[in-house]
Amino acid sequence: MGERERALLLGIRSRVRRSSAVRVGIGDDAAVLALRPGEQVVVTTDFSLEDVHFRRAWHPPEAVGHKCLARGLSDIAAMGARPVAAFLSLAVPAQLTRPRAGKQSWVDRFYNGLLALADHFHVPLAGGDLAQSPGGAEAVAVVDIMVVGAIAAGKALLRSGARAGDLLYVTGSLGGAAAELRALGKTPARFKHVTTASTEHPHLYPKPRLATGRALVARQLATAAIDISDGLSVDLQHLCEESGLRAQIDAAQLPVHPNATLQDALHGGDDYELLFTAPASARIPRSLGGVPVHCIGRMLRHRAGQPQMVMVEDGHRGQLETAGWQHF
Amino acid sequence: MGERERALLLGIRSRVRRSSAVRVGIGDDAAVLALRPGEQVVVTTDFSLEDVHFRRAWHPPEAVGHKCLARGLSDIAAMGARPVAAFLSLAVPAQLTRPRAGKQSWVDRFYNGLLALADHFHVPLAGGDLAQSPGGAEAVAVVDIMVVGAIAAGKALLRSGARAGDLLYVTGSLGGAAAELRALGKTPARFKHVTTASTEHPHLYPKPRLATGRALVARQLATAAIDISDGLSVDLQHLCEESGLRAQIDAAQLPVHPNATLQDALHGGDDYELLFTAPASARIPRSLGGVPVHCIGRMLRHRAGQPQMVMVEDGHRGQLETAGWQHF
Numbered sequence: 328m329g330e331r332e333r334a335l336l337l338g339i340r341s342r343v344r345r346s347s348a349v350r351v352g353i354g355d356d357a358a359v360l361a362l363r364p365g366e367q368v369v370v371t372t373d374f375s376l377e378d379v380h381f382r383r384a385w386h387p388p389e390a391v392g393h394k395c396l397a398r399g400l401s402d403i404a405a406m407g408a409r410p411v412a413a414f415l416s417l418a419v420p421a422q423l424t425r426p427r428a429g430k431q432s433w434v435d436r437f438y439n440g441l442l443a444l445a446d447h448f449h450v451p452l453a454g455g456d457l458a459q460s461p462g463g464a465e466a467v468a469v470v471d472i473m474v475v476g477a478i479a480a481g482k483a484l485l486r487s488g489a490r491a492g493d494l495l496y497v498t499g500s501l502g503g504a505a506a507e508l509r510a511l512g513k514t515p516a517r518f519k520h521v522t523t524a525s526t527e528h529p530h531l532y533p534k535p536r537l538a539t540g541r542a543l544v545a546r547q548l549a550t551a552a553i554d555i556s557d558g559l560s561v562d563l564q565h566l567c568e569e570s571g572l573r574a575q576i577d578a579a580q581l582p583v584h585p586n587a588t589l590q591d592a593l594h595g596g597d598d599y600e601l602l603f604t605a606p607a608s609a610r611i612p613r614s615l616g617g618v619p620v621h622c623i624g625r626m627l628r629h630r631a632g633q634p635q636m637v638m639v640e641d642g643h644r645g646q647l648e649t650a651g652w653q654h655f
Numbered sequence: 656m657g658e659r660e661r662a663l664l665l666g667i668r669s670r671v672r673r674s675s676a677v678r679v680g681i682g683d684d685a686a687v688l689a690l691r692p693g694e695q696v697v698v699t700t701d702f703s704l705e706d707v708h709f710r711r712a713w714h715p716p717e718a719v720g721h722k723c724l725a726r727g728l729s730d731i732a733a734m735g736a737r738p739v740a741a742f743l744s745l746a747v748p749a750q751l752t753r754p755r756a757g758k759q760s761w762v763d764r765f766y767n768g769l770l771a772l773a774d775h776f777h778v779p780l781a782g783g784d785l786a787q788s789p790g791g792a793e794a795v796a797v798v799d800i801m802v803v804g805a806i807a808a809g810k811a812l813l814r815s816g817a818r819a820g821d822l823l824y825v826t827g828s829l830g831g832a833a834a835e836l837r838a839l840g841k842t843p844a845r846f847k848h849v850t851t852a853s854t855e856h857p858h859l860y861p862k863p864r865l866a867t868g869r870a871l872v873a874r875q876l877a878t879a880a881i882d883i884s885d886g887l888s889v890d891l892q893h894l895c896e897e898s899g900l901r902a903q904i905d906a907a908q909l910p911v912h913p914n915a916t917l918q919d920a921l922h923g924g925d926d927y928e929l930l931f932t933a934p935a936s937a938r939i940p941r942s943l944g945g946v947p948v949h950c951i952g953r954m955l956r957h958r959a960g961q962p963q964m965v966m967v968e969d970g971h972r973g974q975l976e977t978a979g980w981q982h983f
Contacts, residue, residue: 350695351813354897356733356882357699357804359811367678368696370782370803371685372744378789405684416700416744416799454698461706461795471744471784471799475698476685483687485679554684569682 335424335434335457342442346451348411358453360411362477369476369483371402377467385515388433389440389522390531391470396444398556399474400535401599405554407484407544408476410537412453413445416473420466421459433468436522443524448537450474482544484603486569488551491628493604495574496611498536498618501559502587503529505595510586529584533599538616543603548611552603558596560636560649566602567626567635576624576647578640593638594650663752663762663785670770674779676739686781688739690805697804697811699730705795713843716761717850718859719798720768726884727802728776728863729927733882735812735872736804738865740781741773744801748794749787761796764850771852776865778802810872812931814897816879819956821932823902824939826864826946829887830915831857833923838914857912861927866944871931876939880931886924888964888977894930895954895963904952904975906968921966922978 340353351359362368375395377383396413403410423433431439445452455473460466507530511518524532536554543549551570555562559581567574583592604626605611611620636647668681679687690696703723705711714722724741731738751761759767773780783801788794835858839846852860864882871877879898883890887909895902911920932954933939939948964975 350809351811355814356730356880357697357736357802357811359734359806360696360698361808362690362696364692368688368690368739368803369685370688370740370742370801372742372782372784372799372801374744374746374784374786374799376746376786376789376797379786402684406687408685411696412698414698414700414801416702418702418704418797454700456700456702456799458702458704458707461704462790462793465790465793467789469704469746469797471700471702473698473700473742473801474685475696475803478687480689481678483679483685486683552684 339438339452342438343452344446344449346412349451349453352451352453358412360453360475362411365480366477367480369403369406369408369478370473371399372471372473373398373402375470375472377469383468385511386531387519387522388436392437392440393444393524393532395470395472396441397533397535397599399472400448400450400537401554401556403474403476404535404537404540405484405552405601406476406478407482407540407552408478409541410448410450410474410476412451412475414473415441415452415455416471417455418458418460418469420468423468478544484540484543484549484552486551486553486566489566489570489572489604489626490550491572491626492607493550493626494607494622495576495602495604495624495626496620497582497600497602497623498539498620499600500582500584501598501600502591502595503584504533504597505591506584506586507531508597530597533597535599536601536616536618539601539618542616548609549603549605552601555598555600555602556596558594559602560593560647562602563636564649570626571629573627573629573633573635574624575627575637575639578638580621580623582619582621667766667780670766671780672774672777674740677779677781680779680781686740688781688803690739693808694805695808697731697734697736697806698801699727700799700801701726701730703798703800705797711796713839714859715847715850716764717768720765721772721852721860723798723800724769724772725861725863725927727800728865729882729884731802731804732863732865732868733812733880733929734804734806735810735868735880736806737869738776738778738802738804740779740803742801743769743780743783744799745783746786746788746797748796751796806872812868812871812877812880814879814881814894817894817898817900817932817954818878819900819954820935821878821954822935822950823904823930823932823952823954824948825910825928825930825951826867826948827928828910828912829926829928830919830923831912832861832925833919834912834914835859836925858925861925863927864929864944864946867929867946870944876937877931877933880929883926883928883930884924886922887930888921888975890930891964892977898954899957901955901957901961901963902952903955903965903967906966908949908951910947910949
C-alpha cells in the first residue's frame with residue numbers, strides 16, 4: 328500500500344463506526360470478527376462496475392456508494408441473517424480522489440453515501456482494499472463490496488427450500504427501480520442533487536429488507552427466499568431450479584410500483600425486494616419488518632414438458648420467460 | 656446474473672473441492688460457513704488489477720490465478736489463522752472467456768492456477784461474483800479475492816503486539832520476486848510456459864506461509880506479525896507504527912535471495928514472507944512450518960527525533976527509508 332492510499336485509509340478509518348463485533352478492523356493484515364455462540368458465517372460479494380452497474384454522468388456518487396452496499400446487505404437479508412461487517416475494495420481513476428471546484432472528491436462523496444447506509448444499519452466497515460484503476464484516460468471505477476453476516480446454525484433461508492404447494496410472496500413494490508432508471512437516462516440533470524437516501528428513489532437508493540429477512544427466520548415463516556435484484560422472472564427461475572419445482576404467478580396480484588409497467592415489474596431488475604415461499608397454512612402478516620408483503624402465486628410440482636414458470640393474466644395462462652439483465 | 660455467467664459459474668461449481676465448513680456454497684444469495692466453537696472470523700480482501708498487479712502479455716494466466724489467491728492466503732497466514740474459504744470476484748473482457756486457437760480460454764487457465772493453489776491448501780472456493788469488464792477494447796481484467804479464515808478467540812497475531820527488546824524475524828528469502836519480475840520484463844517469452852507452481856518462481860508463484868503462521872500461534876512464539884508483500888521496508892514501518900516502536904535491522908543478517916540485490920530485498924516487494932517479532936528469551940527454531948527463519952534485527956523503544964527505522968551495514972548505522980510500491 329502506498330502513502331497516498333494509506334492516508335485515504337486512515338481518513339476512512341476515523342469515520343467508521345465502532346462495533347464490538349470487530350475485534351480488529353482496518354489497519355492489520357486482515358480483520359477479526361467475533362460472532363455469537365452457535366452462529367454461522369454468511370458471506371456475499373458483489374461487483375459494482377462503472378458503465379455496467381452505474382454511470383458517472385448519471386449517478387450521484389452518494390447513490391453509487393449507497394447502492395453498492397445495499398446490494399450486499401440485500402443478499403444478507405435474503406438469507407435471513409444479520410450483517411456483522413462490510414469490506415470495500417475500491418479502484419478508482421486518480422482524479423476521483425481529488426476535490427473538484429471546491430467540492431468534495433467523488434471518492435469522498437461515494438463514502439458519504441456508503442457510510443450513511445452502513446450507519447443506518449449499524450454495519451461497521453472493517454476493511455477492504457484501495458487501488459488506482461488501470462487504463463489511463465479510459466479508466467473506470469470498480470467497486471467490490473463484501474458483507475459478512477451471521478445466523479444461528481442451520482437457520483439460513485436458502486433458495487432450495489421451497490416445497491410444492493407453498494405460496495409465493497414478495498415484499499414492497501416491483502418495477503420502481505426500472506421506471507426511475509428510465510427517467511434518469513432521459514434527464515440525468517434532474518437527479519444530480521439527489522444525494523441522500525429516500526424511498527422515492529428506488530433505483531438510486533434501494534433499501535435492503537434486513538428486518539423482513541430476520542423476521543422470517545425469527546418467526547420460522549419461510550421455506551425459501553431470494554432477493555430479486557436480477558428481476559422477478561430471473562430470480563424466480565433460480566428459486567424454481569434450486570428447489571426443483573415450477574411456479575405460477577398471478578399478474579393481478581403483483582404489487583406494481585405506481586410509476587412502473589407490468590414488464591418493469593417482471594423483468595426490470597434492480598428491485599432489492601425479497602421473494603419468499605411459505606406453506607399455504609402459514610399466516611403471513613400483511614407487513615413484515617415494516618414492509619408490505621403480497622402473495623403473488625404458488626409453487627408447483629415439477630412435471631416433464633411443462634414450462635418452469637407460468638403467469639395467469641386476465642384469465643389466460645401463459646409461459647413466463649426470463650428477460651432480466653444478462654452479462655456476456 | 657446472465658445465462659452465460661450462470662453457465663460459467665456452474666462450470667466452476669463442479670470443479671470446486673467440497674468442504675464440511677461450507678454449509679452453503681456457490682448458487683445461493685450468500686455462502687454459509689461453519690466455524691469451530693470458540694473461533695473468530697478472519698477476513699481479508701485483495702485486488703489484483705491488470706496493468707497494476709499483472710500484465711496479460713507477461714504473466715501466464717495460471718500465475719495470475721495462483722497469485723491473487725496467494726495474496727489473500729498470505730494475509731491469513733500473517734494473522735496466524737487457518738483459511739476456511741475463498742471468494743472470487745472476477746471481471747474480464749468478454750474475449751477472455753473464449754477458447755483461443757484450440758487452447759483453453761484465459762479464464763479457464765486462470766481458474767486452473769487458482770484452484771490448484773486452493774486444492775493444495777484445502778481451501779474451497781465458496782462464492783464470488785462474475786462480470787464483464789467495462790471499457791470496450793481497452794477493458795482490463797479485475798480480480799478481487801477474499802479469504803475468510805478462522806482463529807481461536809483472541810489469538811490472532813497483530814501488527815500492534817511488538818514490544819521494545821523483541822527480536823525481528825523473517826521467513827524464507829527476500830528479493831527473489833523483484834529479481835524474477837526484472838527478468839520477466841526483459842524476456843517475457845521465457846516465462847510463457849511456466850504454468851505450474853514452483854518455488855523457483857517467487858514472483859509468479861509465491862507460496863503463502865500458512866504453516867509458519869499457525870505454528871507461531873500454536874507455540875505462542877510471536878508477539879506481532881505482518882506479511883511483507885509491500886516490501887520489507889514498507890511493512891516494517893507499518894509494524895513500527897502500529898506497535899509504537901522503532902526498529903533496527905542488520906543488513907548482514909538479511910536472507911537475500913541468490914538472484915537478488917540488497918535493494919531488492921529491502922524494497923522489492925511481492926515477497927509473500929512473514930515478518931514477526933518475538934521476545935529475546937523465546938527460542939525460535941531455524942525452520943518453522945518447513946520454511947527457514949532468520950533473525951534480522953530488533954525492536955526499540957520510541958524516542959523523539961530518532962528515525963523510525965535504522966539499518967546497520969558494514970559497521971555503519973543509517974536511516975532506513977521506505978521505497979516500496981506506491982499507488983496514486
